[in-house]
Amino acid sequence: MDVPATLKDLVIQFLSQLGFSSDYELLVDHDPEPNLYRITIQTADPTLLIGYHGDTISALQLFLGQHLHAATGEWHNLSLNINDYRQRREQALHTMVDSVVEKVVSTSQPHALPPLPAGERRVIHLHLTDHPQVVSASQGEGRYRSVVISPKV
DSSP states (O other): OOHHHHHHHHHHHHHHHTTOOSOEEEEEEEETTTTEEEEEEEESOOHHHHOGGGHHHHHHHHHHHHHHHHHHSSOOEEEEEETTHHHHHHHHHHHHHHHHHHHHHHHOOOEEOOOOOHHHHHHHHHHHTTOSSEEEEEESSGGGOEEEEEEOO
């Protein structure tokens, strides 16, 4: 089965049901090394697809993954990106974390970030992996799970 073509058809069908006609660009590519299918959508009005704090884009990614599984009988890793939202959000997280790191280093006190989804917590942990002065750890449960940045001892 041609997974990229099936995935592209699913996205087109879904966007059509949402009322998006042809006012978007769609690219589906496969990176075999991490076995990841990347879905990239460019549209003039991305707010409906991204949603509040990226809730909708995450739900769409899950939805597409489940429908792709139903169509192919296999689970596939997907990454949905709309108007470069993922890159812009990652940059915003880095900026926020760098600011918090400055506070932690200057005060020698740990600082908890607001609750974040797992993918965003992972971005923060990776960003701070080799930092010489601070460490990061997740704390809390479920939707209230957050990252705490603490000075290294």
